[in-house]
Amino acid sequence: MAKRVKAKKLTHKTTVRIKPTVPFAFDYTLHKPDHFTSGDNRWEPGVRWQTWAWKGKALGLKFQNKGTIANPLIALSIFSVKALSKSFFDSLVKEVEYRYNLNLDLKDFYKKFSKDKVLGPAIKKLRGMRPGHPSSLYEYLIIGIVLQNASVRRSIQMFQTLLEHYGTLLEFNGRKLWCFWEPGGLKNVDEQALRALKVGYRAKSIKKIDEQFTNGLDEEKLRKQDRAIQMQELLKLYGVGPATVWYLLFDVFHHWDFFNHVSPWEQKIYSKLFFGRDPEKPVSVKKLLKHFERYGEYKQLAVHYIWEDLWWRRKKGEYIPWLEKEIRT
DNA sequence: CATCAGGGCCCTG
């Protein structure tokens, strides 16, 4: 399936140091085992390689853990074709800090919920974990579209194929990874061509989002608006509904306090986690949402901790039979 | 084999 193409070699390397706020857990922040793996990143303990389209440049990033939870330090190496300016690096680092929430203050959240029966143990284990996602709004929208009405395996296939057709293969630090195309990159691609990649009816959404996005949607500006405006603007995008917006508000716009949607597979998992129920006989969405109210302004963050704890347990080798049944990769 | 549901959304009535 992989197209045979020549990788763009990123021979320039610049390393900068980033000091996140304390406490900081490198692996729990830089790797989320529930996010589907794809050709744009690689993780191993203490290291993450990630491609990054930024201001017209296709970059390779390598994050290395050089500190501890109590005294954190990240070495970020930026690989590029040509040398880049100081102001370019500054803007990039600022964006990295934003997307991974490296300056987030978790004290109040921990103070409020460290003793919570369900959340407490997760906080203890994952102490220093930030929520966050490496994608821009545009990139996340494309990912959101391929998640719709599809199994994990199919989503991965669609995303990988899109990357391989419209992205750029980069080679840096001895690795080859695909980099996302820039917004507007599908201008000369018609819907039929997208359909040929087996994305199905999502072709229309992808195409329209690429158009609508280049026609004035500005991520920077939207970040500064309040949540209601953000929702309203996102829902205007063709193919974006409540489920996709819910993901976006958390992962891209960093609202920790907003929880209005539960998708069917998540409903099953939450039912088991929070109510001990058989996932096949899930608790109603309404009841789940009401349950999350106890976490107040941190409800989405709280669920993120419990959710990630579950996936890390699996990642670390614990066999969770009911979960395996729900995943169906 | 055929049929169906799936990590939604749009559109119609």
Add this chain to the structure above:
DNA sequence: CAGGGCCCTGAT
């Protein structure tokens, strides 16, 4: 505001 249809794929 409920419900049919949509692409494709793996499960049954």
